[in-house]
Amino acid sequence: xxxxxxGRMPAPLTKLFNMSRxxxxxxxxxxxxxxxxxxxxxxGSPRYDVMRLGVIPLPASPRQADFVCISGTVTDKMAPAVxxxxxxxxxxxxxxxxxxxxxxxxxxxxxxxxxxxxxxxIPIDVYIxxxxxxxxxxxxGIVLLQQRIKNEDMAAKWRGExxxxxxxxxxxxRVANQPAAVEPVAAREPIVVGGGPIx
Amino acid sequence: xxxLSDRQQLSYIASQAADARLNVELETEGMTxxxxxxxxxxxxxxxxxCRLDGEQVVWAEPSAGYMHRGYxxxxxxxTFPQVTTLVNRIDWLGSFANEVPxxxxxxxxxxxxxxxxxxxxxxxxxxxxxxxxxSLFLGDLGVQMGAITPVFLxxxxxxxxxxxxxxxxxxxxxxxxxxxxGLKDDLPAGWIDETRQVMVKLREFCDIxxxxxxxxxxxxxxxxxxxxxxxxxxxxxxxxGANLRASGVDFDLxxxxxxxxxxxxxxxxxxxxxxxxxxARCWVRLQETRESCKIVEQLLDQVPAGPIxxxxxRIIKVPEGEAWVSTENPLGEMGYYVxxxxxxxxxxxxxxxASFNNISIVPWALKGVYVPDIITIxxxxxxxxxxxxx
Amino acid sequence: xxxxxxxxxxxxxxxDTPALPGDGLRDSIIDDLRRRLGDVIVDTHISxxxxxxxxxxxxxxxxxAEALKAAGFTFFSFISGLDWLPSPYGKGEEDPTAEPVExxxxxxxxxxxxxxxxxxxxxxxxxxxxxxxxxKADVPDDHLVVDSWTTVFAGANWHERECHEMFGIGFxxxxxxxxxxxxxxxxxxxxxxxxxxxARMIKPWPGIVDVEPMPAQDDDTPDEAAATEGENAx
Numbered sequence: 001x002x003x004x005x006x007g008r009m010p011a012p013l014t015k016l017f018n019m020s021r022x023x024x025x026x027x028x029x030x031x032x033x034x035x036x037x038x039x040x041x042x043x044g045s046p047r048y049d050v051m052r053l054g055v056i057p058l059p060a061s062p063r064q065a066d067f068v069c070i071s072g073t074v075t076d077k078m079a080p081a082v083x084x085x086x087x088x089x090x091x092x093x094x095x096x097x098x099x100x101x102x103x104x105x106x107x108x109x110x111x112x113x114x115x116x117x118x119x120x121x122i123p124i125d126v127y128i129x130x131x132x133x134x135x136x137x138x139x140x141g142i143v144l145l146q147q148r149i150k151n152e153d154m155a156a157k158w159r160g161e162x163x164x165x166x167x168x169x170x171x172x173x174r175v176a177n178q179p180a181a182v183e184p185v186a187a188r189e190p191i192v193v194g195g196g197p198i199x
Numbered sequence: 200x201x202x203l204s205d206r207q208q209l210s211y212i213a214s215q216a217a218d219a220r221l222n223v224e225l226e227t228e229g230m231t232x233x234x235x236x237x238x239x240x241x242x243x244x245x246x247x248x249c250r251l252d253g254e255q256v257v258w259a260e261p262s263a264g265y266m267h268r269g270y271x272x273x274x275x276x277x278t279f280p281q282v283t284t285l286v287n288r289i290d291w292l293g294s295f296a297n298e299v300p301x302x303x304x305x306x307x308x309x310x311x312x313x314x315x316x317x318x319x320x321x322x323x324x325x326x327x328x329x330x331x332x333x334s335l336f337l338g339d340l341g342v343q344m345g346a347i348t349p350v351f352l353x354x355x356x357x358x359x360x361x362x363x364x365x366x367x368x369x370x371x372x373x374x375x376x377x378x379x380x381g382l383k384d385d386l387p388a389g390w391i392d393e394t395r396q397v398m399v400k401l402r403e404f405c406d407i408x409x410x411x412x413x414x415x416x417x418x419x420x421x422x423x424x425x426x427x428x429x430x431x432x433x434x435x436x437x438x439x440g441a442n443l444r445a446s447g448v449d450f451d452l453x454x455x456x457x458x459x460x461x462x463x464x465x466x467x468x469x470x471x472x473x474x475x476x477x478x479a480r481c482w483v484r485l486q487e488t489r490e491s492c493k494i495v496e497q498l499l500d501q502v503p504a505g506p507i508x509x510x511x512x513r514i515i516k517v518p519e520g521e522a523w524v525s526t527e528n529p530l531g532e533m534g535y536y537v538x539x540x541x542x543x544x545x546x547x548x549x550x551x552x553a554s555f556n557n558i559s560i561v562p563w564a565l566k567g568v569y570v571p572d573i574i575t576i577x578x579x580x581x582x583x584x585x586x587x588x589x
Numbered sequence: 590x591x592x593x594x595x596x597x598x599x600x601x602x603x604x605d606t607p608a609l610p611g612d613g614l615r616d617s618i619i620d621d622l623r624r625r626l627g628d629v630i631v632d633t634h635i636s637x638x639x640x641x642x643x644x645x646x647x648x649x650x651x652x653x654a655e656a657l658k659a660a661g662f663t664f665f666s667f668i669s670g671l672d673w674l675p676s677p678y679g680k681g682e683e684d685p686t687a688e689p690v691e692x693x694x695x696x697x698x699x700x701x702x703x704x705x706x707x708x709x710x711x712x713x714x715x716x717x718x719x720x721x722x723x724x725k726a727d728v729p730d731d732h733l734v735v736d737s738w739t740t741v742f743a744g745a746n747w748h749e750r751e752c753h754e755m756f757g758i759g760f761x762x763x764x765x766x767x768x769x770x771x772x773x774x775x776x777x778x779x780x781x782x783x784x785x786x787x788a789r790m791i792k793p794w795p796g797i798v799d800v801e802p803m804p805a806q807d808d809d810t811p812d813e814a815a816a817t818e819g820e821n822a823x
Contacts (some may be wrong), residue, residue, distance in 0.1 A: 032244055033266060033585060034291035034372060037335070045354030077772050078244060078265045107285060110276065110788040111269040112779050113771060132372050264770035271755070272779050275676065276786060434716070436744035437665040448716060450664075455719040457638075521700045523640060523712065523723060525666075532666065536712075536723075538699055540675075551667040551712070559747040588770060 009155040017154060022146040023054030028065035030085065032072025035099035035132040039071045042135035055142055067094035073101035073108060074115045086122040096141050097124045100131045128193045141193045210427045244584055259565035261558055266588040274548040279305050279379060279515050287373040289552055290586045293332035293529040295324045298377040303458060304524040304537040305379050308517045312459045316505045317381040322461040323498050326491040330401055331360045332529035333488045336581050337408045340481060343578040344418055349411055356404040359397045366390060379515055381508035391499050398492045405489050413482060422478035426564050426576035429475060437556035440531025441487060442580060444471045445479035452527035465497040477579035516543060530554050530586055554586035614720060615641045625656040632701040644701040644725040651736035653724055658741055662713035662722060665742040668749060670756035671708045673698050676782040705730050707758060734759040755780035
């Protein structure tokens with residue numbers, strides 16, 4: 001991986017790496033509430049069978065995980081533990097927020113003890129709305145995350161640039177030449193399963 | 200102390216003796232073991248802090264509150280119909296069963312009753328949610344003993360029940376189907392026949408689990424004689440549901456109180472077990488799942504014709520008063536003490552959830568046990584975090 | 590539902606309703622308790638064949654538990670608190686443009702009455718006779734402490750911790766009144782009525798659509814007027 005260290009990688013090689021990464025994702029399941037059962041149904045049940053997507057549940061520790069699925073209500077008492085878990089995960093890492101509680105507080109939007117959105121603590125890549133979302137929705141969220149990983153520019157990410165979407169040299173030049181006209185894609189603009197804007 | 204079997208008494212004495220011996224014989228350096236707040240065996244975010252002496256637990260204390268969502272406060276700022284949306288999520292595996300006691304309490308204050316058809320459908324859905332809840336328990340039990348297969352079976356067969364609940368109510372998990380005065384909708388066409396077929400599958404599931412787990416020698420040796428709770432201790436701590444019945448107390452709120460529900464229309468049995476150990480608790484739950492299938496099958500033949508909703512005002516104001524209604528939920532006694540001041544919403548709702556009491560016995564039950572038994576005792580007590588923390 | 594005095598309760602029950610088996614049972618429970626405890630029962634209320642409330646003096650809170658346990662009420666259900674102060678914040682979903690309504694500050698206790706803002710209440714069940722009882726006691730306003738039940742029912746331990754955290758009511762003789770749910774640095778007692786839900790004050794509650802007019806309804810009912818108001822507010 002010396003090429004990545006130097007901060008430049010040929011696009012075809014990146015594509016190859018990205019494809020490999022996206023189909024061997026270890027997911028750390030951080031099941032907190034009701035959604036944990038639907039997550040369990042997606043990860044552990046024969047009907048939904050997440051492994052056919054190349055996602056492997058139940059790693060031994062967050063240090064071996066590629067992405068974390070936060071499913072359920074995050075309370076203020078739990079929030080430090082969530083943050084600590086996130087910091088233990090090695091880069092590159094991704095996060096899925098499953099269910100309304102994790103997204104924004106859900107039915108507990110006015111509660112005194114619930115954190116209104118896990119995105120206050122960790123950066124979220126994919127939001128899955130629903131209370132709880134069906135397992136199919138979680139699977140779609142994972143597919144969308146895989147698409148994001150496939151389009152990622154590993155070298156740029158390594159350099160710590162904001163602009164991490166994988167593009168050809170020509171595209172990058174075009175964007176660089178027209179800074180005013182074309183807004184660069186935000187680095188971690190989140191994906192919402194089912195579409196729709198995030199307020 | 201009430202009358203106990205010889206084995207119960209012996210183990211009880213042994214656990215007491217272990218307490219005394221610990222301090223004298225094994226002067227090893229203590230160690231603190233922290234389980235959780237996120238652990239597969241805790242069904243959520245319960246944290247248990249144990250102080251160990253060698254392999255034995257000297258002191259254990261569950262630390263709850265990682266899932267405290269403030270239901271009791273939130274009910275005070277919701278209207279009566281809105282509260283069911285919240286209380287659904289207390290015991291998230293048997294959601295429909297959470298709505299029923301609250302709705303019954305509100306109906307009691309308003310002095311109305313659901314029509315007979317709604318009562319029977321409520322009872323059927325109540326028992327279906329018990330099956331959905333306990334079947335996952337039976338599968339999960341295996342995982343905690345190191346057997347992975349039962350959980351796949353449980354998830355497979357649970358889906359059938361969830362499909363039924365979804366086709367009737369529109370929600371897999373949180374139906375929010377109960378209304379003050381009846382139900383939101385009638386049953387869809389063909390639902391009753393389908394339910395009959397699913398009940399056959401669930402009975403097969405119970406048989407398989409009984410063969411796979413309860414007949415298994417390793418399972419038995421890890422469960423029998425472990426975590427014995429005598430009946431008087433169980434009552435002191437307010438254990439309810441299968442945990443209480445496994446200690447030999449013959450008490451079931453479905454049978455022992457008068458509610459406008461349809462349990463008395465079916466012929467079923469309340470199972471108890473004299474031992475009070477982990478095995479007994481799991482065994483009672485298995486038998487209860489079968490009884491639930493029996494209740495559902497009998498009630499399917501008896502769904503009366505008629506309306507599903509009694510006449511209620513469109514904007515519901517519950518008259519001033521206080522009411523307590525509790526039902527035998529999958530986890531135990533779930534009750535609501537509703538105080539109304541004649542407003543749109545309740546003045547105060549005290550939620551008595553089963554797991555809170557069931558888990559408060561953990562410091563007592565874990566004293567003197569070995570580390571691997573922590574998991575089996577916790578598994579057999581069976582709790583759901585939302586039900587503890589609320 | 591006015592609090593009725595002892596004699597009145599029994600009389601009303603005997604006169605108004607036909608003699609049900611449950612009533613005799615609940616009357617005998619009160620009589621039995623009175624025999625055991627003496628003159629500490631302040632008020633009782635019987636809902637015929639259904640439920641029973643007993644209010645006792647604060648000093649006799651633990652003695653009541655002991656007496657009831659001896660009388661067969663061995664199953665401990667719960668202990669909790671009640672705050673009878675009407676919430677000064679309302680539901681936090683009133684129309685912000687409307688005139689602020691003068692908040693109701695009158696404290697009205699519920700069944701079996703009371704003299705103080707805070708009350709503790711508990712429920713015990715007799716598993717053989719299948720009858721439950723709700724026990725209430727006042728908590729003095731100047732000194733929010735009652736006796737602990739932990740020596741009588743071991744399960745009261747967690748319930749009293751919860752009640753202490755939620756209402757700030759102390760329990761005399763409790764071994765360990767730590768916070769149960771909330772972080773140790775949390776300020777305030779959430780279930781007190783004067784504890785505000787800050788999120789509701791910042792953001793209006795969208796749930797007012799609950800009283801949206803139905804299409805098939807007449808427009809002249811009083812309910813409808815309320816619904817239109819609600820609609821305008823949201």
